[in-house]
Amino acid sequence: MTTITPVTESAHFRAVELFPPVGLDVERRPDGVILLRSTTPGMPVPVTFAAGFAERAVSHAGQTLIAERNAGGEWARTTYEQAYDQALRIAGWLLDQDHPDERVMIVTENSVAHALMFFGAAVAGVPLCAVSAQHVLVAPERLAHAVDVVRPTIVFAEQATSIADTLASVLPPGTTVVSTDGAGTVTWEQVLAHDPLPDAEAHIAALDPHAPFRFMFTSGSTGMPKAVVHTNFGWCRLFSGANALLAKVSGWDERTLDWMPWSHVAGFSVLIGSVLNGGEYYVDDGRPTPELFGRTLRNLAEVQPLFFANVPAAFNMLCDALDADEALCARFFEHLQLCLYGGAGLTQPVYDRFQQLAEHTVGERIMFTTGYGCTESTAGCMSITWPTTQVGVGLPCPGLTVKLLPLDDDRFEARFHADFVLSGYLDNPEATARAFDEEGFYRSGDALRWIDPDRPELGxxxxxxxxxxFKLSTGTFVRGGFVHDALLAATSPVVAEAVLCGEDHTEVGALVWLNPAGCSAELGSSYSTDDALDWIVDRVRQMPGAGSAGRVARLAVLTDPPDIAKGERSDKGTINQAMARRNRSADIDALYAAAPHVRVVS
Incomplete structure (x- = not known):
């Protein structure tokens, strides 16, 4: 176990000089609305991803573009030149299918073959949709919905044998299925053996940057997921600003290790950033789960990325592992320059613990930024680019205008406007119209507040x-997200996640999932659920009082994990609060009936 000392205010942040100066324009309207814009200029980028990819294939021909573990556990590498050559063959095959409205759907996890199919579709100008691999086996109804919305003509299923029945049940007759295991209608070898796209340079130059590039599904927290139409223009405009802020410090031009799925903007943006900047991308075969996180730790020790991006839950698991292994800690921090979290808020205790480990190991703190944004904003669109110990979402990236509409004393509803913000949902004009306000700003549905209202530059x-x-039965309004984050901060590291309850009840309750490693560290390896609940209750009692709206009054432990098939957890590891409450009505009833193992906080 590593002995750590508190983070000191005099500590230095590593690589902070690689960020540009903070530039912010603040416009305040008489009605209290605030408009925020970055004054930092963007960097030139190609007009399409295919154009940038083609440039890198020449300038970085022999360099590794992407690598993944092979059956023997070694890194199998594909160079930029090799990837481009295969992309031209895939593009040639796609365009020879002669369908009037060609669309590709990928139903496989991150892999070299997945990346090559994406590269080929991008070069061909054929829109592509990657759906969550978890949908294939555990949530086939969501896969069926995705097929109904996108109407793919080609499906790439890397290993089709195990999912053949599911595909047959959701795909229309005549859909071409490409697979690497021979279980589809076309083999991967046949595609890669096709003649390369002729006159590729002229074809890429003629691509329409405003045409559909990708369809990416929303989380579906308020209904079935909607398909957002992304364009080359939007992605390239986003990276004009993202590169200006993050390209150098992130090491996108050197090496990146990532697991986050390419069916989500968080993971896909890391792949895009790596390719456009000519870096090496390593496919992490680990996940932020107890069963698979060991693979991520092995990969981190070998690759030593300059940039670590993950969901907040992974940082908690990472701190546990680093605290227990000084050699791993030294390898991890040796070259690290930037961390990014997205999908949910990072709790302050986890952030502080991470920085304590960094200071103990390398004598410096590591800069943290956010991937704050959504599918509708193409990817993360706000960022922290200055030294701070305060967890937050930062300020707008270049090219984005954020409109802040007052909600109450200190909170604002955030709305976005930019070239890279949603132009529309696929074949859903009603949802598209509802998404925008009268000035054309996208309604994010998120609430933000200033770190210091008198110092907007702090973000x-x-x-x-x-x-x-939600409202309690007393009419009291509860800020669910605020209470949720406060609960996690107060009960870290014992609590891994929580579902807030209380609608139609007189007080706020919480159903929690335990973090086994955190429980063992705080309570000993022989802890019981009752031991954990008593510890949690003691911490909750110490939380600052905020009346019935901010105080968790009832607690119970959930022993079964979040159900992916029912939409409770995304494949990024984040919890869908609304779906979890809907699916766990019996647990909520027991919570308010004071069943055994329920704690009422006095």
Missing amino acids: LVFAGRLAEE
Whole structure:
């Protein structure tokens, strides 16, 4: 176990000089609305991903573009030149299918073959949709919905044998299925053996940057997921600003290790950033789960990325592992320059613990930024680019205008406008119309607040999803996101996640999942659920008082994990509060009936 000392205010942040100066324009309207814009200029980028990829294939021909573990556990590498050659063959095959409205759907996890199919579709100008691999086996109804919305003509299923029945049940007759295991209608070898796209340079130059590039599904927290239409223009405009802020410090031009799925903007943006900047991308075969996180730790020790991006839950698991292994800690921090979290808020105790480990190991703190944004904003669109010990979402990236509409004394609803913000949902004009206000700003549905209202340059912090707020039966309004984050901060590391309850009840309750490693560290390896609940109750009692709206009054432990098939957890590891409450009505009833193992906080 590593002995650590508290983070000191005099500590130095590593690589902070690689960020540009903070530039912010603040416009305040008489009605209290505030408009925020970055004054930092963007960097030139190609007009399409294919154009940037083609440039890198020449300038970085022999360098590794992407690598993944092979059956023997070694890194199998594909160079930029090799990837481009295969992309031209895939593009040639796609365009020879002669369908009037060609669309590709990928139903496989991150892999070299997945990346090559994406590269080939991008070069061909054929829109592509990657759906969550978890949908294939555990949530086939969501896969069926995705097929109904996107109407793919080609499906790439890397290993189709195990999912053949599911595909047959959701795909229309005549859909071409490409697979690497021979279980589809076309083999991967046949595609890669096709003649390369002729006159590729002219074809890429003629691609329409405003045409559909990708369809990416929303989380579906308020209904079935919607398909957002992304364009080359939007992604390239986003990276014009993202590169200006993060390209150098992130090491996108050197090496990146990542697991986050390419069916989500968080994971896909890391792949895009690596390729456009000519870096090496390593596919992490680990996940932030007890069963698979060991693989991530092995990969981190070998690759030593300059940039570590993950969901907040992974940082908690990482701190446990680093605290227990000084050699791993030294390898991890040796070259690290930047961390990014997205998908949910990072709790302050986890952030502080991470920085304590960094200071103990390398004598410096590591800069943290956010991937704050959504599918509709193409990817993360706000960022922290200055030294701070305060967890937050930062300020707008170049090219984005953020409109802040007052909600109450200190919170604002955030709305976005930019070239890279949603132009529309696929074949859903009603949802598209509802998504925008009268000035054309996208309604994010998120609440933000200032770190310091008198110093806007310090940025904003997340203050909850408006859809997660509810009323008690007394009429008292509960900021669900705020209470949720406060509970996690107070009960770290014992509590891994929580579902807030209380609608139609007189007080706020919480159903929690335990973090086994944190429980063992705090309570000993022989702890019981009752031991954990008593510890949690003691911490909750110490939380600052905030009346019935901010005080968790009832607690119980959930022993079964979040159900992916029922939409409770995304494949990024984040919890869908609304779906969890809907699915766990019996647990909520027991919580308010004071069943055994329920704690009422006095």
